[in-house]
Amino acid sequence: xxxxxxxxxxxxxxxxxxxxxxxxxxxxxxxxxxxxxxxxxxxxxxxxxxxxxxxxxxxxxxxxxxxxxxxxxxxxxxxxxxxxxxxxxxxxxxxxxxxxxxxxxxxxxxxxxxxxxxxxxxxxxxxxxxxxxxxxxxxxxxxxxxxxxxxxxxxxxxxxxxxxxxxxxxxxxxxxxxxxxxxxxxxxxxxxxxxxxxxxxxxxxxxxxxxxxxxxxxxxxxxxxxxxxxxxxxxxxxxxxxxxxxxxxxxxxxxxxxxxxxxxxxxxxxxxxxxxxxxxxxxxxxxxxxxxxxxxxxxxxxxxxxxxxxxxxxxxxxxxxxxxxxxxxxxxxxxxxxxxxxxxxxxxxxxxxxxxxxxxxxxxxxxxxxxxxxxxxxxxxxxxxxxxxxxxxxxxxxxxxxxxxxxxxxxxxxxxxxxxxxxxxxxxxxxxxxxxxxxxxxxxxxxxxxxxxxxxxxxxxxxxxxxxxxxxxxxxxxxxxx
Amino acid sequence: xxxxxxxxxxxxxxxxxxxxxxxxxxxxxxxxxxxxxxxxxxxxxxxxxxxxxxxxxxxxxxxxxxxxxxxxxxxxxxxxxxxxxxxxxxxxxxxxxxxxxxxxxxxxxxxxxxxxxxxxxxxxxxxxxxxxxxxxxxxxxxxxxxxxxxxxxxxxxxxxxxxxxxxxxxxxxxxxxxxxxxxxxxxxxxxxxxxxxxxxxxxxxxxxxxxxxxxxxxxxxxxxxxxxxxxxxxxxxxxxxxxxxxxxxxxxxxxxxxxxxxxxxxxxxxxxxxxxxxxxxxxxxxxxxxxxxxxxxxxxxxxxxxxxxxxxxxxxxxxxxxxxxxxxxxxxxxxxxxxxxxxxxxxxxxxxxxxxxxxxxxxxxxxxxxxxxxxxxxxxxxxxxxxxxxxxxxxxxxxxxxxxxxxxxxxxxxxxxxxxxxxxxxxxxxxxxxxxxxxxxxxxxxxxxxxxxxxxxxxxxxxxxxxxxxxxxxxxxxxxxx
Numbered sequence: 022x023x024x025x026x027x028x029x030x031x032x033x034x035x036x037x038x039x040x041x042x043x044x045x046x047x048x049x050x051x052x053x054x055x056x057x058x059x060x061x062x063x064x065x066x067x068x069x070x071x072x073x074x075x076x077x078x079x080x081x082x083x084x085x086x087x088x089x090x091x092x093x094x095x096x097x098x099x100x101x102x103x104x105x106x107x108x109x110x111x112x113x114x115x116x117x118x119x120x121x122x123x124x125x126x127x128x129x130x131x132x133x134x135x136x137x138x139x140x141x142x143x144x145x146x147x148x149x150x151x152x153x154x155x156x157x158x159x160x161x162x163x164x165x166x167x168x169x170x171x172x173x174x175x176x177x178x179x180x181x182x183x184x185x186x187x188x189x190x191x192x193x194x195x196x197x198x199x200x201x202x203x204x205x206x207x208x209x210x211x212x213x214x215x216x217x218x219x220x221x222x223x224x225x226x227x228x229x230x231x232x233x234x235x236x237x238x239x240x241x242x243x244x245x246x247x248x249x250x251x252x253x254x255x256x257x258x259x260x261x262x263x264x265x266x267x268x269x270x271x272x273x274x275x276x277x278x279x280x281x282x283x284x285x286x287x288x289x290x291x292x293x294x295x296x297x298x299x300x301x302x303x304x305x306x307x308x309x310x311x312x313x314x315x316x317x318x319x320x321x322x323x324x325x326x327x328x329x330x331x332x333x334x335x336x337x338x339x340x341x342x343x344x345x346x347x348x349x350x351x352x353x354x355x356x357x358x359x360x361x362x363x364x365x366x367x368x369x370x371x372x373x374x375x376x377x378x379x380x381x382x383x384x385x386x387x388x389x390x391x392x393x394x395x396x397x398x399x400x401x402x403x404x405x406x407x408x409x410x411x412x413x414x415x416x417x418x419x420x421x422x423x424x425x426x427x428x429x430x431x432x433x434x435x436x437x438x439x440x441x442x443x444x445x446x447x448x449x450x451x452x453x454x455x456x457x458x459x460x461x462x463x464x465x466x467x468x469x470x471x472x473x474x475x476x477x478x479x480x481x482x483x484x485x486x487x488x489x490x491x492x493x494x495x496x497x498x499x500x501x502x503x
Numbered sequence: 504x505x506x507x508x509x510x511x512x513x514x515x516x517x518x519x520x521x522x523x524x525x526x527x528x529x530x531x532x533x534x535x536x537x538x539x540x541x542x543x544x545x546x547x548x549x550x551x552x553x554x555x556x557x558x559x560x561x562x563x564x565x566x567x568x569x570x571x572x573x574x575x576x577x578x579x580x581x582x583x584x585x586x587x588x589x590x591x592x593x594x595x596x597x598x599x600x601x602x603x604x605x606x607x608x609x610x611x612x613x614x615x616x617x618x619x620x621x622x623x624x625x626x627x628x629x630x631x632x633x634x635x636x637x638x639x640x641x642x643x644x645x646x647x648x649x650x651x652x653x654x655x656x657x658x659x660x661x662x663x664x665x666x667x668x669x670x671x672x673x674x675x676x677x678x679x680x681x682x683x684x685x686x687x688x689x690x691x692x693x694x695x696x697x698x699x700x701x702x703x704x705x706x707x708x709x710x711x712x713x714x715x716x717x718x719x720x721x722x723x724x725x726x727x728x729x730x731x732x733x734x735x736x737x738x739x740x741x742x743x744x745x746x747x748x749x750x751x752x753x754x755x756x757x758x759x760x761x762x763x764x765x766x767x768x769x770x771x772x773x774x775x776x777x778x779x780x781x782x783x784x785x786x787x788x789x790x791x792x793x794x795x796x797x798x799x800x801x802x803x804x805x806x807x808x809x810x811x812x813x814x815x816x817x818x819x820x821x822x823x824x825x826x827x828x829x830x831x832x833x834x835x836x837x838x839x840x841x842x843x844x845x846x847x848x849x850x851x852x853x854x855x856x857x858x859x860x861x862x863x864x865x866x867x868x869x870x871x872x873x874x875x876x877x878x879x880x881x882x883x884x885x886x887x888x889x890x891x892x893x894x895x896x897x898x899x900x901x902x903x904x905x906x907x908x909x910x911x912x913x914x915x916x917x918x919x920x921x922x923x924x925x926x927x928x929x930x931x932x933x934x935x936x937x938x939x940x941x942x943x944x945x946x947x948x949x950x951x952x953x954x955x956x957x958x959x960x961x962x963x964x965x966x967x968x969x970x971x972x973x974x975x976x977x978x979x980x981x982x983x984x985x
Contacts, residue, residue, distance in 0.1 A: 033755040037881060044886045090762040098882045100890055122762075211728060220725045223766065225707055242724040243702045246693060273515040279791065280572040280604075282784040284705065284766060301783050302764040308787065309761065312794040313876070319801065320872035321865055328877050329890060332897040336905075339869050339898070343862070343906065350861040351913065357854035358917075364846070364853050371846050371853045372839035375969070378857075379832045380825070383803055387821050390802035394795075395810050399519060400580045404526045408582055408811065415814040416821070423818075424825065431833065435840075487857070 040095050043083055047103050050076040081110045089115045093122035096131070100329040105134050116143035120158075121151055126327035128158055137163050141170075149175045150195040150297070153182040178297075190274050191267040193307060194288050194297035197221035200228045201254060203237050208250030210240070223300045225284040229258050236264065236287055236295045264289055267296055271307055272397075278304045318476045321346065345480055353378075353488035360495035363502075369436045370498055373445060376428060378490030381452040382483045384420055388413050388460030389482055393474045396464060410461055417457035421450030440502055448494035455489045456482075522577050525565055529585050532558040563592045571597045575604035578613070582811040587616050598625035603633055608809035610640055619645050623652075631657045632677040632779070635664040660779075672756050673749040675789055676770050676779035679703035682710045683736060685719050690732030692722070705782045707766040711740050718746065718769055718777045746771055749778055753789055754879075760786045800958045803828065827962055835860075835970035842977035845984070851918045852980050855927060858910060860972030863934040864965045866902055870895050870942025871964055875956045878946060892943055899939035903932030922984055930976035937971045938964075 053072055062070075084092060084107070092111055096104050096119070108131055111119065116135075120128055120143060132140065140163045144152055149171070156164060156179075168176055178196055185191035199220060201210055210227070214220065226241040238258035248257045264287045265274050277283065278301060288297045317325065321342035326335055357364070357374070364370050392409075395401045401409065429446030433439060459482050464474035535554055544552075566574060566589070574593055578586050578601070590613055593601065598617075602610055602625060614622065622645045626634055631653070638646060638661075650658055660678055667673035681702060683692055692709070696702065708723040720740035730739045746769045747756050759765065760783060770779045799807065803824035808817055839846070839856070846852050874891075877883045883891065911928030915921060941964050946956035 033752075033758065033881070037884075040884070044884070048886075088763065094762070094881070097880070098884065098887065100887060214728045215731065218729055220729055223764065224725055225766070242728060243706055246696045246724060246727060247700055247702055249697065270515075276515065279784075279787055280576070281570065282705065284707070284783070301766070301787070302761075305761055305783070305787060305790065308790060308794075312790075312798075316794075316798065316801075316876075317872065319798075320868045322869055322872065326873055328873065328882060329887070329894070332894060332901055335894065336898050336901050339866070339902070343865055343869075343902070346865045347858070347862060347906065347909070350858045354854045354857050357857075358851075361850040361853070365850050368843040368847050369840075371843065372836045374853075375836050375839075375857060375860075376829070376832045380829060383825055383828045384821070386802045387804055387825075390799065390804065391808055391810065394798075398579070399515070399576070400810060402519075402522070402526075402580065404530075405580065405582060405811070412811070412814060412817065416818050419814055419818050420821070420825070424829065427829070 036091055036094060039083060039087065039091065040098055043080055043095060043107065044099070044103075046076055046080050046083075047099075047106065077110060080107065084111055089118035090122045093119050093127075096123055097127050097327075101130055101327075104130065104329070108134060113139070113142065114146065117145075117147045117151070117155075120144075120155060121147070124325050124327070125158070126325050126330060128155075130327060130330075132158055132160075137166075141166055145170060148195060148197060149178045150182060153179055153192070156183060185267060188271050189267065190265045190269040190271055190288055190299060191296075193271050193274065193299050193303040194267075195300065195303070196297045198228055198287075198295075198298045199224060200230045200234075200295065201240065202231070203229050203253070203255040203258065205254055206250060207245055207248055207252050207254065207257060210245060210254060211250060223285060223302065228287055228295055228298070229254055230295050234294045236289050236293055238262065239287065262287070265299060266291065272311070274299060275304050275308055275311075276398075315475050318342075319479060342480070349480060349484035350487070353484050353491065356488050356491040357495065360491075360499060363495055363499045367441070367498060367502055369432075369438075369441060370495060373432055373441075374491055374494050377445070377448050377452055377494045378487040380424060380428075380449060381456040381486030381490045384417065384453050385456030385460040385482045385486050386479055388416075388457050389464050389478050392461060392464045393478065396468050396474050401465075406465075413457045413461055414454070417453045418450075421453040424453070425449035441498075444494070444497045444501055448490070448497050451493045452486060452490045455493070456486045459485045518573055518576055521565060521569065521573065522580055525562055525577060525589065526581070526585075528558055528562050528565075529581075529588065559592060562589065566593055571600035572604045575601050575609075578605055579609050579809075583612055583809075586612065586811070590616060595621070595624065596628065599627075599629045599633070599637075602626075602637060603629070606807050606809070607640070608807050608812060610637075612809060612812075614640055614642075619648075623648055627652060630677060630679060631660045632664060635661055635674070638665060667749060670753050671749065672747045672751040672753055672770055672781060673778075675753050675756065675781050675785040676749075677782060677785070678779045680710055680769075680777075680780045681706060682712045682716075682777065683722065684713070685711045685735070685737040685740065687736055688732060689727055689730055689734050689736065689739060692727060692736060693732060705767060705784065710769055710777055710780070711736055712777050716776045718771050718775055720744065721769065744769070747781060748773065754793070756781060757786050757790055757793075758880075797957050800824075801961060824962070831962060831966035832969070835966050835973065838970050838973040839977065842973075842981060845977055845981045849923070849980060849984055851914075851920075851923060852977060855914055855923075856973055856976050859927070859930050859934055859976045860969040862906060862910075862931060863938040863968030863972045866899065866935050867938030867942040867964045867968050868961055870898075870939050871946050871960050874943060874946045875960065878950050878956050883947075888947075895939045895943055896936070899935045900932075903935040906935070907931035923980075926976070926979045926983055930972070930979050933975045934968060934972045937975070938968045941967045 050073065057070065087095075092115065096108060099107060104127075116139070120131060123131065135143070137160065140159065144155060144159065144163070144167055147155070152167065159167070168179070171179065182191055182194065199214075199217070201213070224242070226239045227245070228236060229238045229240055230236055238260040239262050240254055240258040244257050263277055263281055263283060267288060267290055274286070278286070283301060285298050285300045287295055288299060290296050313325065321339065323338050323341050326338055392401070425446040428449050429442040432445035433442030463478050463481050467474045467478065532555065539552065574597065578590060581589060586609075598621070602613060605613065617625070619642065622641065626637060626641065626645070626649055629637070634649065641649070650661070653661065664673055664676065681696075681699070683695070706724070708721045709727070710718060711720045711722055712718055720742040721744050722736055722740040726739050745759055745763055745765060749770060749772055756768075760768070765783060767780050767782045769777055770781060772778050795807065803821065805820050805823050808820055874883070907928040910931050911924040914927035915924030945960050945963050949956040949960065
């Protein structure tokens with residue numbers, strides 16, 4: 022999995038340096054082409070010049086030394102035009118792997134630059150599980166031809182993987198594994214492996230199955246090389262092992278990999294027949310992707326953006342959450358309109374009300390984040406939920422007394438009005454209670470309804486704490502300040 | 504790495520079920536003790552009853568079947584009192600491993616329940632790198648005794664690991680690896696491994712070193728078992744490999760593991776001497792921890808909380824960011840105070856101004872999140888930064904025209920005032936430009952200054968977009984509305 026140069030150097034520096042050199046070559050080429058164009062040389066003659074060809078060759082030489090994942094990184098860091106110039110210089114046998122390695126957004130730009138034949142030859146080199154990963158981005162016609170080019174077993178596998186949800190173990194699975202029988206000796210296994218040659222990537226264990234492909238155990242390479250070759254597989258293999266079903270949640274599998282420090286695990290169907298395996302690198306990608314998705318959603322983005330995508334494309338990625346935020350902001354501020362008479366009389370309220378609303382949002386988000394996390398870790402159950410609620414309300418009261426007093430004193434200090442200070446303090450306390458209740462209720466309700474408690478909770482919560490913050494503060498002011 | 508029962512069942516369901524059963528046993532015990540206490544039986548006699556002992560035995564029996572990581576999960580899901588009751592029933596030879604597996608907050612509650620001897624015997628069973636992970640939580644006296652109990656090599660290793668930053672490769676490293684020489688045959692290696700017996704966990708490759716411990720290459724078990732035993736290690740080993748230095752950033756190492764799908768990689772000093780190895784499970788933990796820390800910080804929490812910690816303890820975890828948010832909120836709303844005259848005359852401004860401020864915060868966060876991510880991935884460099892800035896400003900103008908018009912029309916619709924609508928539209932456009940500039944400038948500046956661009960960016964940004972939003976909107980209103 023590593024290549025000549027990534028070898029003897031330090032990968033991150035090395036990569037940045039390569040990127041730098043390629044960028045410089047591209048710029049030099051552009052500059053020289055611009056000069057030639059000024060001398061009225063037409064575009065098609067330009068690409069025929071010796072100079073142009075030398076540059077292309079220099080870039081190609083650099084690329085040929087790189088790992089597919091390194092080229093993917095370089096493509097992502099280049100603006101679209103230069104990206105496609107480099108993409109056309111990549112060795113075509115790496116095309117498929119690079120398409121897998123780049124982000125979804127960048128993949129789109131690369132695929133749109135390829136004609137169906139190129140796509141077909143790039144994807145034909147891939148494993149079934151890798152084709153499944155690319156499937157959503159491939160044009161219908163390419164997918165069709167690809168299916169026809171596969172043998173029966175591969176086609177069946179591909180179709181069955183595509184039938185499962187994206188968040189299931191089946192979507193993370195691959196099929197490249199080595200199976201053995203339990204009634205042979207380790208010596209026989211070793212001879213078989215030597216005859217077989219190269220093992221699939223990341224083979225840390227062999228799967229022991231019976232004649233019906235039912236999983237009996239696993240034999241790790243660690244055990245294979247440390248035990249006497251005369252022993253039987255059945256004596257040395259592990260029978261107690263973590264395995265998954267095709268329809269298990271990928272998230273649960275990721276937790277199990279973390280908990281038991283797994284490198285790979287078998288996947289079986291409900292008849293306990295071996296279907297494939299999940300490797301830790303698929304799990305690492307899954308964890309990274311999942312955490313990226315949540316953070317992007319929290320920041321109000323639908324999906325990962327190609328940083329060089331057009332303005333129009335990026336805007337669409339951002340409008341969904343902006344629209345929702347605007348609707349909720351509009352709704353919560355309509356509360357203020359109801360109290361306009363009060364504000365005209367005591368205009369100080371206008372500058373104090375955003376603070377009451379804001380601190381509610383902040384504390385509510387703290388509570389909801391802990392609840393979301395605890396739900397994800399499976400730490401919340403009917404036995405402890407009451408304690409949790411009592412604890413969060415307790416913190417809200419404590420926070421309300423402390424920060425309510427601080428804000429009350431500040432309001433008094435600014436406007437020399439005791440009643441205004443008291444209203445500020447009381448409203449802060451009450452809004453922190455509202456925030457705690459909402460911070461508990463929203464994620465718990467979303468979880469109960471089978472929705473992802475992480476996404477959207479913050480928007481809903483802020484809308485509630487804003488609206489209630491304005492209402493409580495201005496309401497108390499209307500009641501007590503005149 | 505797996506145990507009898509986690510074996511033949513589906514890990515997540517299995518775990519929840521075990522937790523449920525243990526909770527039920529604890530509750531039954533409590534109930535019966537309460538009944539006996541009502542009959543005036545004193546506490547110390549209570550724990551001597553047959554019933555009590557039966558319950559303890561039943562819980563212990565359940566625990567004995569579990570993997571240390573499973574017990575860690577159960578301890579985290581239990582309130583402190585019940586957690587300590589279970590903790591005292593755990594087999595003491597698992598204590599050290601469980602301390603490693605629980606979260607920082609829960610570890611604290613467990614350690615505070617142990618006396619120095621217990622702690623010493625729990626930690627003495629651990630590897631040097633594991634002791635280093637626990638070191639910050641151990642009392643000074645235990646740490647001292649522990650250091651004295653180690654042999655020279657282990658003590659030197661421990662001290663050197665502790666000398667490196669927490670975010671360096673050295674902090675993720677472990678020392679359990681197998682080294683071989685390049686001038687022997689694979690057959691000799693196999694015989695050596697069989698004589699040696701059990702290999703360290705997660706051994707996927709052997710490290711080839713010379714007599715000075717200088718790293719020459721690696722021999723994967725995959726190659727060892729597929730090549731002819733007569734071949735020399737030097738012929739079969741990989742010489743081109745990804746390795747790290749002790750002081751490399753852990754984050755860079757994590758990216759390299761993801762990029763090249765590594766399972767383990769050697770760590771060398773600057774003389775290229777082998778120092779240890781990094782395993783993928785340490786990388787998985789690091790990725791999860793890092794992403795958790797960022798999400799907690801974004802929600803305004805200093806660190807992970809034990810969900811059953813006391814109110815007081817939790818409050819302290821939440822006050823730092825609350826205080827900062829309050830200060831910034833207070834500062835940005837002081838802008839409103841300056842325009843109180845305008846608000847008294849046109850009270851509609853009071854309910855519209857939070858919307859202008861809010862949409863600025865939302866769009867600014869979208870921009871800054873993409874910049875933070877691109878910085879983390881190393882995608883931003885001097886060659887493309889200008890394009891990025893132009894793109895984000897372009898989106899801000901587009902968004903400003905679209906959403907400014909929407910908000911302008913809404914304001915007009917509500918108050919039937921054309922000028923008010925125009926001010927609303929203009930202020931929205933301008934504040935979205937401010938938001939884009941700040942969303943670019945804050946993370947880029949923090950990165951340039953060597954600060955983590957992810958943490959604190961959102962608070963600073965919101966303060967700016969709030970303050971500027973109020974200022975622009977109320978300022979335009981003051982200029983144009985009378």
